[in-house]
Amino acid sequence: MTPDDGRPLSRSHRNHVSYIDKSREFYAAHGYDEPYRWATNTSAPFTPLTKPLSACTVGLVTTSGIHADDKPADAAPPLPKRSYTWPTTPPPKRMFTADLSWDKQATHTDDVETFLPIQRLRELEADGRIGRLADRFYGVPTEYSQRRTGLDCERIERWCREDDVDVVLLIPL
Amino acid sequence: MSLVARHLEAAGLPTVVIGSARDIVEQCAVPRFLFVDYPLGNPCGKPDDVENQRAIVGMGFDVLGRAFAPQTTVQAPFVWSEDNSWRDHYMAVDPGELDRLRAAGEARRHERAQNKIRFAAAD
Structure with a gap:
């Protein structure tokens, strides 16, 4: 694999894109003096899986939002910049992603399965690979205060408990 | 999103993150991470490529089922395209x-x- 100019793929730096470096340079050019302070930890919690995946209810968390024109039949539409729940049946045909940072030049988000894979999860459910997909998925907006993120964490945990979720798949765009 | 994974895991729910921003997720430190080296936007597979999507989501559950320690990263064995220019163009x-x-x-x-x-x- 070679880049445009025919040089071999460089090994002088990490192959994967450093979004921390990119965003620092990008926002500095926009006149933001203080670089964004990304969450930093040196360790992570760990809960071993104690039952087979084939017996697990799977919860799904997305950073995408509900499209403004997709209103629930019996409830108010989710507020912008608030965590929310939404039914997994029927799977949404579109999601609102325009406000998120993703590569709008290289790709698109018209195929919802590329970031909210409800139909793929239904197939795994049919194959017996997972027990079942929970009846709702959960949305968590990004880019705001730590206080709000903490509140979102608690709300999503509560929703997972209500839905008897055993394991959680989290997919940031 | 990584903070949500850490919260749920600490509360007793095993989690896996599927994502394409490797440095951001690993700096936050999550229990299990399937890294998909694609442009941001399609961590679960290429648009309209059902086989690719199925492979990636299935691999997410492999990581969930088999990781034995926190901060496990597995890289999905797929490349976006032979042309790597998207890496330089984004946020340039x-x-x-x-x-x-x-x-x-x-x-x-x-x-x-x-x-x-x-x-x-x-x-």
Whole structure:
């Protein structure tokens, strides 16, 4: 694999894109003096899986939002910049992603399965690979205060408990 | 999102993150991470490529089922394209555009300040 100019793929730096470096340079050019302070930890919690995946209810968390024109039949539409729940049946045909940072030049988000894979999860459910997909998925907006993120964490945990979720798949765009 | 994974895991729910921003997720440190080296936007597979999507989501569950320690990263064995130019193009700062970018930043800061007033009233 070679880049445009025919040089071999460089090994002088990490192959994967450093979004921390990119965003620092990008926002500095926009006149933001203080670089964004990304969450930093040196360790992570760990809960071993104690039952087979084939017996697990799977919860799904997305950073995408509900499209403004997709209103629930019996409830108010989710507020912008608030965590929310939404039914997994029927799977949404579109999601609102325009406000998120993703590569709008290289790709698109018209195929919802590329970031909210409800139909793929239904197939795994049919194959017996997972027990079942929970009846709702959960949305968590990004880019705001730590206080709000903490509140979102608690709300999503509560929703997972209500839905008897055993394991959680989290997919940031 | 990584903070949500850490919270749920600490509360006793095993989690796996599927994502494409490797440095951001690993700096936050999550229990299990399937890294998909694609442009941001399609961590679960290429658009309209059901086989690719199925492979990636299935691999997410492999990581969930088999990781034995926190901060496990597995890289999905797929490349976006032979052409790697997307890596350089994303968020690229063109030196000839600096004035325009700074003006866009000013406009954004103004809009944010207005929104802050509006959201504070709604809270």
